[in-house]
Amino acid sequence: MKTNDFPPRVVSAAGPEQGGARADAIVELQDVHFGYGSGLASVLRGVDMQAPAESATAILGSNGAGKSTLFHLILGMLSPRKGLILFDGQPRDEWPRNRLSRFLALVPQSEYIPFEFSLLDYVLLGRAPHLTALQTPTDEDMQQALDALEMVGLGALWQRSVPALSGGERQLAMLARALAQEPRVLLLDEPTSHLDPSNRGRVLEILRRLLTQKVTLIFTTHDPNLAMSLASHAVLIRQGTVLAAGPADTTLTAAALTALYGSPVEMHEAGARKLFWVG
Amino acid sequence: MQTRLVEMSGGTPVWTDVADSGGWTVVNLEQIAAWDPDVIVIVHYRGDSSEIAASLVENATWQQLRAVQEGRIYGFPADFYSWDQPDVRWTLGLRWLANTLHPDRMGGFDVVAEMQRFYADLYGLDAATVETTILPALQGSVE
Amino acid sequence: MSTPSSTVAAEARASVSPIGALDQVQALRRQGQRRLWLLAALLIAVTSASLFIGRYPRPYWMSPWVLGEDAMAQQIVWALRMPRVLMAVLLGAALGGAGITLQMIFRNPLVEPGFLGVSQGAAFGAAFSIVFLGSASLYVQGLAMLFAFAGLGLSYFLAQRLRYGGWVLRLVLAGVAVSAIFSAGVGLLKYLADPLTELPEITYWLLGGLWSVTWRDPLLVAPVVLSSLTVLLLMRWRLNLLALNEETSHSLGVRPVFERALMLTAAVAATASVVAIAGIVGWVGLLVPHIVRRLVGANTQLSLPAAMLGGALFVVLCDDLARSMTAGEIPLGILTSLLGAAGFLFVLAGNPIRTRE
Known part of the structure; x- marks a missing residue:
């Protein structure tokens, strides 16, 4: 069984107004500013957010609010102009690249694959963080990839070519590849937006199962109902600033969502469930 | 042009089966070996063809050719312009080639005398002018 | 400490894992490896047989027994055919390897190694040398290689300056522009060239061919070609990652800019070296990757x-x-284009190639 050495937790030097680093925040952003180019226009202005470990955090916001930029910052594709990004309490600059990719995995919204990779070869690419640049996958890596496929219910299709998969199956394939990374944190970009109800149900079931297995989920979504049903925490982002953040059931309110989207949102209670109606 | 020159000089060009389209054709050395020619004539438009011929005699692969072994590789002569080209000098080239292929039948070929006669007849140049301006430019396998 | 998702995986293995799935995977992989070895064996057989193919002593085939008694035959095999066949091997391996590398990096199955101004740059360099410096092979090859790299460098530089589209699109656009500039330059040089001496040489060079290859040529380019191909071979699995979305490859620990530049340089260095000697030999880098996939x-x-x-x-x-x-001699470039394009249509008819929708 593989073991990962995680950096020791250090007490973060966050200002007292943030209430310090929360002991259980596995991913944390402190006063993050970002803009493309050297102009004054900023995409993100002073974003603070915390994703508690072993639970799901939903990021909501309209198109262009800065959700994708936020993901790219967390992944390290972009660097903040100002502010800190901490993983396990340690600034991300101090994380070696390979260890970071064993800690954090991405499930993109969609991915264009021009070549006829077999599903197994595709999922096997998720083992890259566990291999050096010149290594090729071992039998153990193949077993991990097969297990990841099994986990998302595509075990029988491992020989199928990826471009020939349905949209739902491709979403599951990307999820399996991220699982093959054996990450502690999973970043999901709109995990269900392209899916029909049955595939959506499949993805949600897998994500819930992952939560019981101590994986941390951070996902963006346009759907407050998905956020409500899956996430314990929610962050609302409007025009590059955090509108509200906190536990999902207190943060996701009709008033906050109306302010977020700029169009009226109603909340209905159906038994123990809260349902949002937009428009 | 070169094909006609060889034929008129009483030779048999080996390349007629590939050069039916006109213009130059690239062949490789092994094709030349397969043709196994009696005589090889080098034409070169940017320098002394006899130097090329001499360098080929030094080459181990070319040395295996019968024509080279028998010393029958020549550089086509040129003065300011090669004598195998379609201008009047081709008559000089023809006489040179005929003499080179069949020295026994041409009864001696003095290239300087031929040139003097040629330039005097066609260009009205006197012997001294030919001697000082044209002869220094003469290249190729000529004495 | 066991990581969370390996626990998950272990659970999945215990509950639903198909018995022997790994065995099937391994069997499939072994089958692929067998095909690779078969291809290698075929190459060795064809390469050896090629030493006996030619025009001497009679067309097409020379019996190996001739070799024992005919000094000319020995010379031809040793000094002409062997370096030429070796050069063909280097040329093909470089074009095929560079072709698939570029297709992966540009995430486009229709890319070929002449892309990014490499071929047209080399053509311009060769034509420039023929017209202005003489046709000594060292000048022609040196300048061809120089301008092949200049083509890449210029494309790269332009791509960074362009303010339109993503990285791949910018490089493609820059490559198209640079190729057009160089081919205009080649047109101009042809116009300037002496029709008696220089023009035929430029034309022959542009058509591609190996008839002037001597031992010097494969030995000259082998170090660059072999080391570039070694880099590509060592990183062969890693290359897959570059065909993914940029954000995905980033999240998998790839340094996309660095690794892409490294593999791109290796592919172009190999291409530039062989193109400098053989001229423009098209379609190999496009067709071969499709067939081997x-x-x-x-x-x-x-x-x-x-x-x-x-x-x-x-x-x-x-x-x-x-x-x-x-x-x-039939120009090699004509043959590869003819057979390559025909083969490409054949492959295309069998199974459509996916392009960006």
Whole structure:
């Protein structure tokens, strides 16, 4: 069984107004500013957010609010102009690249694959963080990839070519590849937006199962109902600033969502469930 | 042009089966070996063809050719312009080639005398002018 | 400490894992490897046989027994055919390997190594040398290689300056523009060239061919070609990652800019060296990757070495035709384009190639 050495937790030097680093925040952003180019226009202005470990955090916001930029910052594709990004309490600059990719995995919204990779070869690419640049996958890596496929219910299709998969199956394939990374944190970009109800149900079931297995989920979504049903925490982002953040059931309110989207949102209670109606 | 020159000089060009389209054709050395020619004539438009011929005699692969072994590789002569080209000098080239292929039948070929006669007849140049301006430019396998 | 998702995986293995799935995977992988070895064996057989194919002592085939008694035959095999066949192997392996590398990096199955101004740059360099510096092969090859790299450098520089589209699109646009500039330059040089001496040489060079190859040529380019191909071979599995979305490859720990530049440089260095000697030999780098992907799958762990072997095989066969089919040389570039394009249509008809929708 593989073991990962995680950096020791250090007490973060966050200002007292943030209430310090929360002991259980596995991913944390402190006063993050970002803009493309050297102009004054900023995409993100002073974003603070915390994703508690072993639970799901939903990021909501309209198109262009800065959700994708936020993901790219967390992944390290972009660097903040100002502010800190901490993983396990340690600034991300101090994380070696390979260890970071064993800690954090991405499930993109969609991915264009021009070549006829077999599903197994595709999922096997998720083992890259566990291999050096010149290594090729071992039998153990193949077993991990097969297990990841099994986990998302595509075990029988491992020989199928990826471009020939349905949209739902491709979403599951990307999820399996991220699982093959054996990450502690999973970043999901709109995990269900392209899916029909049955595939959506499949993805949600897998994500819930992952939560019981101590994986941390951070996902963006346009759907407050998905956020409500899956996430314990929610962050609302409007025009590059955090509108509200906190536990999902207190943060996701009709008033906050109306302010977020700029169009009226109603909340209905159906038994123990809260349902949002937009428009 | 070169094909006609060889034929008129009483030779048999080996390349007629590939050069039916006109213009130059690239062949490789092994094709030349397969043709196994009696005589090889080098034409070169940017320098002394006899130097090329001499360098080929030094080459181990070319040395295996019968024509080279028998010393029958020549550089086509040129003065300011090669004598195998379609201008009047081709008559000089023809006489040179005929003499080179069949020295026994041409009864001696003095290239300087031929040139003097040629330039005097066609260009009205006197012997001294030919001697000082044209002869220094003469290249190729000529004495 | 056991990581969370390996626990998950272990659970999945315990509950639903198909018994023997790994065995099946391994069997499939072994099958792919067998095909690779088969390709290698075929290449060796064809390469050896090619030494006996030619015009001497009679067209097409020379019996090995001739070798014992005919000094000319020994010279031809040793000094002419052997370096030429070796050069064909290097040429094909470089074009095939570079072709699949570029296709993966640009995430586009229709890319070929002449892309990014490399071929047109080399053509311009060769034509420039023929017109202004004389046709000594050292000048022609040196300048061809120089301008091949200049083509890449210029494309790269322009791509960074362009303010339109993503990285790949910018490079493609820059490559198209740079190629157009160089081919205009070649047109101008042809116009300036002496029709008696220089123009035919430029034309022959542009058509591509190996008839002037001596031992000097393969030995000259082998260090660059072999080291570049070694870099690509060592990173053959890693190349897959570059065909993914930029954000995905980033999240998998790839340094996309660095690794892409490294593999791109290796591919172009190999291409530039062989193009400098052989001239423009098209379609190999486009067709061969498509065929080998059919044969061993898209995974570059197998398809990259297969593309090198397949490219070498294709070029050796084409050059055999070029030098032995008729008494005169047929330009190699014409043969590879003819057979390559025909093969491409054939492959395309069998199974459509996906392009960006």
